[in-house]
Amino acid sequence: MVIAAALVLLLQPIYFIAMSNLDHVISKERTWQHIQSAFESGVLVDASHRNQLIASGDRFTDCYSLGEGMQPGKSAIYEGIMAPRPASDRHACDDLERAAADPNSVNWQQYARYWHGYRIYSAPLASLVPILLLKFVNLAALTCVAVFFVVQADRLIGTWPTIWLCAPVLFLSDFVRIWHVTPHTVSTAVILGGAGLFAWMIRNKSSDRALIVLAAVFGSLFNFVDFLVNPPWMPMLLAFFLVASGRRQSLALLCVGSWFASYAMTWAAKWLAAYLADPSFDIASDVFGAATFRIAGDYAKVSHIPLAATAKVFLNGFLSWGVVLFIPLLIFFRIRTAPQRLTVWPALIPVAWFEILSNHSQIHAPFVSRSAAAALGIVLASAQLREISNNAQQLVRDDRRLAA
Numbered sequence: 001m002v003i004a005a006a007l008v009l010l011l012q013p014i015y016f017i018a019m020s021n022l023d024h025v026i027s028k029e030r031t032w033q034h035i036q037s038a039f040e041s042g043v044l045v046d047a048s049h050r051n052q053l054i055a056s057g058d059r060f061t062d063c064y065s066l067g068e069g070m071q072p073g074k075s076a077i078y079e080g081i082m083a084p085r086p087a088s089d090r091h092a093c094d095d096l097e098r099a100a101a102d103p104n105s106v107n108w109q110q111y112a113r114y115w116h117g118y119r120i121y122s123a124p125l126a127s128l129v130p131i132l133l134l135k136f137v138n139l140a141a142l143t144c145v146a147v148f149f150v151v152q153a154d155r156l157i158g159t160w161p162t163i164w165l166c167a168p169v170l171f172l173s174d175f176v177r178i179w180h181v182t183p184h185t186v187s188t189a190v191i192l193g194g195a196g197l198f199a200w201m202i203r204n205k206s207s208d209r210a211l212i213v214l215a216a217v218f219g220s221l222f223n224f225v226d227f228l229v230n231p232p233w234m235p236m237l238l239a240f241f242l243v244a245s246g247r248r249q250s251l252a253l254l255c256v257g258s259w260f261a262s263y264a265m266t267w268a269a270k271w272l273a274a275y276l277a278d279p280s281f282d283i284a285s286d287v288f289g290a291a292t293f294r295i296a297g298d299y300a301k302v303s304h305i306p307l308a309a310t311a312k313v314f315l316n317g318f319l320s321w322g323v324v325l326f327i328p329l330l331i332f333f334r335i336r337t338a339p340q341r342l343t344v345w346p347a348l349i350p351v352a353w354f355e356i357l358s359n360h361s362q363i364h365a366p367f368v369s370r371s372a373a374a375a376l377g378i379v380l381a382s383a384q385l386r387e388i389s390n391n392a393q394q395l396v397r398d399d400r401r402l403a404a
Contacts, residue, residue, distance in 0.1 A: 001212065001254075001258065003209070003213055004212055004213045004215075004216035004217075004258050004262065005216070005261075005262075005265070007213060007216065007217060008216055008217070008219075008220045008262045008265055008266065009265070011217070011220050011221075011224075011266070012266065012269040012273075015115060015117065015224050015266070015269075015270075015273075016081070016273050018080075018117075018120055019080035019081055019115065019116070019117065019119070019120070020076055020077040020080045020081055020277075021076060021080070022069065022076070022079070022080045022119060022120060022123055022124075023069060023075075023076035023079045023080060024076055025124055026123050026124055026126075026127040027127045028070055028072070028103075028127075030127050030128075031066075031070065031123070031126050031127045032070070032099075032100050032103065034126055034127075034129070034130050034131050035066055035067075035096065035097075035100040035126075035131065036100045036101070037130060037131070038130065038131035038132065039097050039100065041132070042054075042055075043055060043130075043131050043132045043135070044062075044063065044066075044093060044096070044097070044131060045059070045093065046091065046093050046094050046097055047090070047091030047093055047094050054132065054135060054180060055180060056177050056180050057174050057177055057178070057180050057181055057184070057366070057367070058181050058184065058366070058367055059091075059092075059093055059181075060091065060092045060093070061092075061181055061183055061184065061227075062093075062180065062181040062182065062183075063091075063092040063093040063095070063096040064085045064086075064087070064092040064095075064096070064111070065116075065118070065119070065122065065181075065182055065183045066096060066122075066126060066131070066182075067085045067086045067092075067095065067096045067099055068083045068084070068085045068111065068116055068119060069083060069084065069085075069116075069119060069123065070084075070085075070086075070099070070103065071084040071103070071108045072103045072104060077277050078277060078278065080119075081112065081273055081274055081277040081278075082110045082111075082112045082274060082277055082278050082281070083110065083111040083112055083114070083116045084108040084109065084110055084111070085108065085109060085111050086098065086099040086103075086106040086107070086108060086109075087107060087108070087109035087111075088106070088107050110278075110281070110286075112270075112274035112277075112278070112281055112286065113227075113270070113271070113274075113286060113287055113290060114226075114227040114228075114267075114270065115223065115224045115225070115266070115270045116183075116227065117186075117221075117224035117225040118182065118183045118186035118187070118225045118226075121182075121186055122134065122182045122183070122186070125137060134182065135179060135180060135182070136179075138178075138179035138180075138182055138185040139179040141185065141189055142178060142179050142185050142188060142189055145188075145189045145192045145193040145196070146192055148192070148193060148196045149192040149193065149195060149196035149199075150162060150166060151196070152196040152197070152199040152200050152203075153165060153166075153195075153196070153199055153241075155199070155203060156199045156202060156203050156241060156244070156245055157241070157244050157245070157381065157385060158384075158385070158388065160384050160388070161244070161381040161382075161384045161385050161388070162381070164335070164377060164380035164381045164383075164384050165240075165377040165378065165380070165381035166377060167326060167329060167377065167380070168317070168326065168373040168374065168376040168377040168380065169370065169373045169374050169377055170322065171320065171322025171323065171325055171326035171329075171373075172317035172318060172320045172322060172323060172326055172369075172372075172373040172376065173317060173320060173369055173370040173373040173374075174320070174366065174367065174370070175188075175370065176322075183225075183226075183227065183229070184229060184367065186225050186226075187222065187225055187226040187229050187230065188230070188370075190218070190221060190222050190225055190226070190234070191222070191230065191233050191234045191237070194218040194221070194222070194234060194238075195234060195237040195238060195241065197214075198211070198214060198215070198218070198237075198238050198241055199241045201214065202241055202242065202245050202247065203245075208247075208248075208251050208254075211242070211251065211255055212251075212254055212255055212258050213258075215235070215238055215255035215256070215258045215259045215262075216258040216259065216261070216262040217262070218234060218238070218259060218262075219234075219235070219258065219259035219260060219261070219262035219263040219266070220262040220263065220265070220266040222234055222263060223262075223263045223264075223266040223267050223270075224266060228294070228357075228360065229364075229367055229368075229370075230367070230368065230370050230371045231263065231353065232349045232350040232352075232353040232371050233350065233370060233371040233374050234259065235255070235256045235259040235260060235346075235349055236346045236347065236349040236350060236371070236374065236375065236378060237346075237374070237378075238252075238255050238256065238259065239252040239253075239255060239256050239345075239346035239349070240343065240346040240347075240378050240381070240382075242255060243342055243343045243345075243346065244343050244381070244382070244385060249342065252346070256346075256349065271283050271287050293359060294357050294359055294360040295356065295357055295358065295359060295360075296358060296359055297359045299359060299362075299363060301362070302358075302359050302362045302363065303362070304358065306355070307355065308358065308362065309354040309355055309357075309358040309359075309361040309362050310351050310354045310355060310361075310372075312361070312362050312365050313354055313361055313362075313365045313368050313369040313371070313372040314369070314372045314376075316365040316366060316369040316372075317369045317372050317373045317376070320369075335380065335383045335384055335387055336387060337383055337386045337387040337390055338383060338386070339379050339380075339382035339383040339386060340382055340383075340385070340386045343378075343381075343382040343385060343386075344378060344379055344382040344383075346378055347375040347376075347378040347379050347382075348375075349375075350371040350372060350374070350375045351375065353371070354368070354371075354372070
């Protein structure tokens with residue numbers, strides 16, 4: 001754990017240097033031109049329009065991420081660390097469209113609570129290529145990472161458990177259109193790519209220490225690129241792969257703890273970096289005030305009843321487009337065995353997250369529900385693993401009877 005903590009600490013100045021120099025490698029003029037063209041062609045749309053083919057889902061995040069770090073007349077450190085974005089009481093896409101026409105005509109607001117490390121990927125691409133091409137790059141990258149994850153999971157736990165692990169995410173979430181929103185693409189790619197690499201290391205008999213350190217690195221990297229989208233999804237997968245492969249339960253718990261500790265450490269380092277970049281950054285109000293709201297703040301259509309958040313995110317999954325395919329699949333290829341407690345407990349990690357951040361989970365259920373779908377996948381994969389184990393044991397017993 002000491003090695004993991006030291007490595008995560010060493011990553012923080014790298015994050016700071018990368019973000020504070022990002023402004024030097026992009027052209028704001030070209031980026032604004034690409035954004036303007038995207039609005040004119042319908043690749044980006046304002047609040048009054050829809051484009052389900054290329055601009056669906058969390059359009060708010062899609063638009064404000066493109067405008068981050070684009071305030072005119074600011075230093076590279078301020079742009080990268082304080083993450084100013086066009087902001088008003090309008091929709092983020094309306095603000096972005098107005099800023100693309102004249103960056104000086106809009107109000108700019110800091111969004112410094114997060115690292116916004118996904119911009120290392122998205123900002124140079126938005127500067128180099130049209131926004132449409134950026135989204136197709138998202139699609140290609142996410143497809144490659146997903147294939148890598150499926151291959152590694154299949155080699156570790158088998159084909160049918162992998163199918164059940166992935167099916168709920170595919171059919172009961174917005175996975176097929178995540179690529180429309182670049183920050184969601186990056187965070188999901190880190191989840192699947194990291195979990196796939198973790199599965200590969202387990203198969204290659206990596207030491208407990210190496211797995212704990214890798215989990216810590218993943219927790220830090222995920223906090224760097226993410227902004228509270230699906231944090232529990234990745235540690236759940238890491239823990240499941242460990243227990244499903246027969247590694248010690250205590251090791252799985254250590255990896256989960258290492259992941260979350262590194263996630264928290266990296267987040268705290270960002271608040272310190274923001275304060276160093278701009279001493280007016282008020283950690284008490286900008287961070288802890290927002291955290292209090294995300295946990296139990298009052299908001300329309302948010303219930304403070306226990307398990308209300310969990311119920312909402314799971315229900316959102318079953319209202320997905322793919323439920324009409326998933327339910328027949330579940331019925332036709334039914335699993336006859338209950339899941340093992342030893343392999344199913346990682347599915348409780350998202351439930352704990354949903355309940356702790358109840359307000360956030362309910363407000364953002366459309367994309368938070370990816371973790372709920374993934375948790376269901378853990379349950380189904382665990383049940384399939386147990387059924388395979390029971391069948392294998394029955395074959396052994398049958399062979400012994402025949403031999404006798």
